[in-house]
Amino acid sequence: MNNNVLISLRNVSVFAKKKQLLSPVSFDVVPNTIHSLMGPSGVGKSTLLKCINRLTDLQPELRVEGEIWYRNKNILSPRTNVENIRKKIGMVFQAPVIFPGSIEKNVLFGIKRMAPEKKKDFPEILEMSLREAALWDEVKDRLKDRAHLLSVGQKQRLSIARVLALRPEIILLDEPTSALDPRSTELIENLFVSLKKAHTLILVTHDKSQTEGICDSCIEFTWENGVGKMNEIQAACGTSCEEPTLTLAPKLETI
């Protein structure tokens, strides 16, 4: 496989029982880029995203065929340890996910259970993740406050901070700004561009201007006989991608 490819989908198709939901999809994702998936509602974008972290396992009626290569491993192989994969591939959903409790508790929600041995680094991880999610300045004086009191835009950044706390290499984003006001959307779009330095982002979006504004490459889906299908890969799109970074992801210092 090409050294400069982080994730490679090979003929990935999805069935629900007998019915096909998605015709075979193949594309590569280059490290330290934002890769967007676009297309009409119901075409299968969320489902494809969930194939990449095997969240499709939660719906036993779904069957996924094909291969998804990541670091010489086929994610879709039954032998793959899904928990390890999901630690490396984080996911942000359309609606913010806020667990009952404080802001701090929400940021550390995942790392506390996935890496309890790092307990002494938690304060540092907390601050770093909130800084990375562009939320630190707004909440640094009220980390113990209930997270439910935040605005929707802040809640979404908090959801992102919780994912960042686990130091994922790849972040899957399923229409993360579609529930937000334009100002919060702009803030989060800028955030994604800055996250690109250390992570690779796969972004499902409805918003063409979002794709053109911040994404480096883009796949479009359409309908064909009632089944979702991928259009030809389009060349790099938007303004921020004149020189796609050609190096592998520089790893942040592991804490």
Place this chain on the structure above:
Amino acid sequence: MLDKLLNRLLPIVCFVCTLLTFLLLVGVISYVFSRGFSALSWEFLSTPTKEAGSAGGILYQILGTLILGFGTTIFVSPLAYGYALIHSFFLKSGKRKRLMSVFIYSLNGFPSIIFGIFGFFLFVKFLGWGKSWLAGGILLALVSLPTVTVAIIERIKEIPSLHKEAAYAMGFNGEKVAWSVIIPQSLGGYFTGLFLGLARAIGETAPILFTATVFAGATLPTGVSQSPVLSLPYHLFVLAQDSYNPQALTNGWGAALVLIGIVFTLSFLALPARMIVHQKAKNDE
């Protein structure tokens, strides 16, 4: 024509039924009040029984009932949570889930005297405990198990599936999701069910009759075997049956009033627990 008449009648019938229910409850409570209120005093609550109930108070009956409630809580909590988690979280298949639902609802309709007799053979005879507060706690746990379990199950159903997905997406396995998402977010249902279940269980006589309680001669238990407790329902049961002494009867009604007081307190505690649940559900939207 008939349709219209029935439609008219429906609210009236409902109103009458509600009124009857209300009157019945108020009637029972005020009757117990009128018969037993004169027995109540601080001394009555804080001294042991004397002269087979015609003098002294009901201190050890109250403590015995609380001890039975404590035993019930210890046993019903893991049983109910385990059952609810298997039913509503770990099991995917519809058939086994339905079977588990049928089972827990049947248990709810189980005659409590059966638990008593079963307990008598298991704990008193087979295990040789004699009468024991622990046997009473275990049997009353079975009595309240359906109430607690169903309350937890109902609350688990309300947990947004997005919360579970987000937890799995961070690499959590099923056990971690259970500990971090399912259990904390269903605690409100657990407490509601526990208080309601306890309110029902501590008023029961049949399960503890042969297994856990005596009329006289017990104070605080010191171990498991041969350690019965006194209890409010059994005290009432005996006094109401054989007492020709009017003061003993009044004291019996006094014990009834205290029992009703404890039960109402528990039901009352269940209310805020339920409100917290609703508040949380609202926040999650």
